[in-house]
Amino acid sequence: MRKFFPVEDLARDERFNQITMNDRMADQRTAITTDSRPSRAANRIVPSRGDASDAARGLMHGIFVGEIQALEGAGRTCWDFTTGEEAPFELKLDMARQCWDEARHVEISIKLSDWMGSEIGEYAENTVLFQAACSSDPVLRLAGVNRALEGLAIDVFTTMKEFGEVAGDQYLEFAEDWMLADEVTHVKMGSDWLRKITENDPERRKKALDFQSVVDKLFSYGGTRSESQESPIGLARRFRELAGFDDQEIDVIADLSLAALEERKAAVLEAQAAHN
Amino acid sequence: MADAKKPRAPFAPWDRRELPGLFSVEESARRVGAYKWCELKLFEALGGWIATVPELDVKMRLGAHCYKHAWHAELWHKRLPELREMNPDRLSVAPNEDMVNFIEALTEPEAPELTIEKLVGVYRVFIPHFISAYTFHLNNTSDITDAPTMRSLRFILQDEFEDWRDGEMLIQSLIETPAEVDRAAAHQARLEKILLAAGGITGSGTIGFNTLKHEGALA
Ligand SMILES: [Fe+2]
Ligand SMILES: [Fe+2]
Numbered sequence: 001m002r003k004f005f006p007v008e009d010l011a012r013d014e015r016f017n018q019i020t021m022n023d024r025m026a027d028q029r030t031a032i033t034t035d036s037r038p039s040r041a042a043n044r045i046v047p048s049r050g051d052a053s054d055a056a057r058g059l060m061h062g063i064f065v066g067e068i069q070a071l072e073g074a075g076r077t078c079w080d081f082t083t084g085e086e087a088p089f090e091l092k093l094d095m096a097r098q099c100w101d102e103a104r105h106v107e108i109s110i111k112l113s114d115w116m117g118s119e120i121g122e123y124a125e126n127t128v129l130f131q132a133a134c135s136s137d138p139v140l141r142l143a144g145v146n147r148a149l150e151g152l153a154i155d156v157f158t159t160m161k162e163f164g165e166v167a168g169d170q171y172l173e174f175a176e177d178w179m180l181a182d183e184v185t186h187v188k189m190g191s192d193w194l195r196k197i198t199e200n201d202p203e204r205r206k207k208a209l210d211f212q213s214v215v216d217k218l219f220s221y222g223g224t225r226s227e228s229q230e231s232p233i234g235l236a237r238r239f240r241e242l243a244g245f246d247d248q249e250i251d252v253i254a255d256l257s258l259a260a261l262e263e264r265k266a267a268v269l270e271a272q273a274a275h276n
Numbered sequence: 277m278a279d280a281k282k283p284r285a286p287f288a289p290w291d292r293r294e295l296p297g298l299f300s301v302e303e304s305a306r307r308v309g310a311y312k313w314c315e316l317k318l319f320e321a322l323g324g325w326i327a328t329v330p331e332l333d334v335k336m337r338l339g340a341h342c343y344k345h346a347w348h349a350e351l352w353h354k355r356l357p358e359l360r361e362m363n364p365d366r367l368s369v370a371p372n373e374d375m376v377n378f379i380e381a382l383t384e385p386e387a388p389e390l391t392i393e394k395l396v397g398v399y400r401v402f403i404p405h406f407i408s409a410y411t412f413h414l415n416n417t418s419d420i421t422d423a424p425t426m427r428s429l430r431f432i433l434q435d436e437f438e439d440w441r442d443g444e445m446l447i448q449s450l451i452e453t454p455a456e457v458d459r460a461a462a463h464q465a466r467l468e469k470i471l472l473a474a475g476g477i478t479g480s481g482t483i484g485f486n487t488l489k490h491e492g493a494l495a
Contacts, residue, residue, distance in 0.1 A: 001324050001386040011330035011388040071339045072327035078342060079324025083316060084365065089353065096319050096346030099326065103339030106332075120332075130327075 003080050007131050010072065015121030016065075045159060045232045047167040055232065056163060057116050061123040063156060064109035066149075070186075071102035073133025073145050087138045088197075094189045101182040108175050115171055132215050139197050143208035146190025148215035151240060151253070153183045155225050158236035184243045191244025216253055223261025227254050231261055297418025304422055305359035307413060309367025310478040312352035314375070316368070318402060319345035321383045330388045334395070334446055341442070344435045351428045358424065371479030378470040392450050393463045399443025400460070401467045407436050409477035412484055 012018070045055050077095040081087035110120070132144035157180040164173030198205035220226065225233040235257065240250050287293070299307065322342040329335050356364040370376045382402060385393040414429045451457055476482025 001321070001328065001383050005324075005327050009328075011328050011335075013330050013332065068332075068335070071335065075323035075326035075339065075342060077323070078320045078346075083320070089316075089349075092316075092320070093346045093350050096323060096343045099323055099339040100343035103336040106336050106339075 001079070004134065004136065005076055005080075007127050007134060010069070010127060010130060012125075015119075017121065017124045018127050019124040043232050044229050044234065045163055047163065052163075052167075053116070056160070057113070057118040058123055059156065059160065059232070060109065060113050060116055061118055062126070063153075063160075064106065064113055064120070065125040066129050066153065067102055067105040067109050069127065069130040069133070070145065070150070070153075071099055071106060073130055073141070074098040074102060076133060077138055077141055081138055091138065091193055091197075094193070098186055098189065101186065105179050105182065108179060112172065112175050128218065135211070137204070137208070139194060139204060139208045140211045142190040142193050143212040144215040146186050147194065147245075148212045148219060150183050150186045150190065151216070151243070151245070152219050152225060152233075154180065154187060154239045154243065155233050155236045157183060158239060159233045162234075180239065184239055187240070187243030187245075213252070213256065217256055217260060220257040220260035222264030222267070223257065226257035226261050228258060228261055230265075231257070293419040295418055295420055297422055298416035299413075299418075299422070301359055304413075304417065304425060305356060305361045305367055307409075307478045308352050308355050308359060308425065309361070309364070309369060310371045310375075311409070312349050312356070312364070312368045313370055314402075314406070314477050315345045315349035315352065317379045317383075318398070319343075319349060321379075322398070324383070325394050328386050328388060329391050329394065331391055331450070334391055334450075337442055337446060341439050344439060348432045348435065351432065355425060355428060371477070372474055374470060374474035375477075375479065378467065378474055381467055381470055392447065392456060392460050395443055395447045395450070396460045396463050397467055399440055399447060400464050401471065403436055403440045403443065405471060405477050405482075407433065407440065409482045410436065412482065416484070 010018070043049075045052060045059065049055065074095045077087065078092050078099070081092075083089050083092055113120070129145070129149050132149060133141050135141045135144060157176045161173055161176035161180060164170070164176060194205065194208055198208060223231050225231055225235065227235045235250070235254055237250055240253075241247075245253075319342050322338045322345065326335055326338045326342070329338065353364050353368070356367060361367050370379070382397040385397070410429050410433050414426055414433070417425060419426060447460065451460060
């Protein structure tokens, strides 16, 4: 088995369709619009939104494939690096623990998708999460995956948990709450290892944090996640604090996400103007 | 009410624990170091394979099992300093070159159509060898002096038996033709021959035969 596994080779059965980030943004079912009618001024996924159940199902499928890639990424970190020299033994133990957790998340996601009435493969699979797990530096993987992407997972699960709460769906609320607990642990692993390994290496720390912000921006999905009600997914400040983010770091992500939302809206308006 | 002053035998009549055991401190530590190395290699391989298997149920099982073997490696890592090895890395090594070759052959399959080979290597070869090495240790060490090792062995053996059953059921469910039976058997035989040369998880004498090679092992 090779060290470092290319994203194109991720093994899937025939139900799955993999796409890139660009394809994903072009999907008409994507959860954001610039429709300015009052009912759409809030894009946040809430039960009162007309297309709420469809949007929630799409989001759930995104979570499901994200969990598979998180499982695969953590597994690859166990394999790709020499123990002791390239990655500490204890870091690998954490990654193995994450494998188990993500495997359970895949199981939970399948049960939840079933519950919400969707099927494996109903939506395309964006493989960008695994791509962030392909870095040749384990610290960059932890920054990009555990801190940026799993940070996003904290936001997504919090939004979905609130959706379940408001909709009176205890099954959904229960499952999201448990996954949220695990994700806080994973983000904290990322924060702790980043600080520990780069303690005396400011350059490596900067590189990792830069990579994290690239991924954070990419995953702000053009405003899909921000503190604005116009974004389908909120920013879960409290849980991020538990996971080792300080206030300033959360503010940076909040600003970045809002900027991404504005950029996306401007781009859509431009495209509409060109079309008319 | 019993007389509080009345002397009682320190070992109750039903307590059959005995001294000595088969292993010296050094031999116990050497074995534990080999266990750790093997568990480490196994969890790394399971982790690496997750992305390479298309079967969703297998993918998830490998994820769960990856953690269990990492936990076993951690238990052994923590046991080593208690056995007077203050630098656990010194003993966290393969028992011999043949074991290194075994790991190389075990982890060779990568292609998505080779799930049977991946699982056979782990569940029909490696894990059965863990079960025998651990059982030998459990049955031969002193249940007074080496009780902490025995406690870990019992927890770990429970995992190994459960994982072996999981893996065996996955293999049986994946094998659909006589040709696949042959494939599984051929791969198993190839790996078993390398392990035969290695002598098992801790090298020659893993389960008692040819134990004399290692210093500290009683005949
Ligand atoms: Fe997860
Ligand atoms: Fe996670």
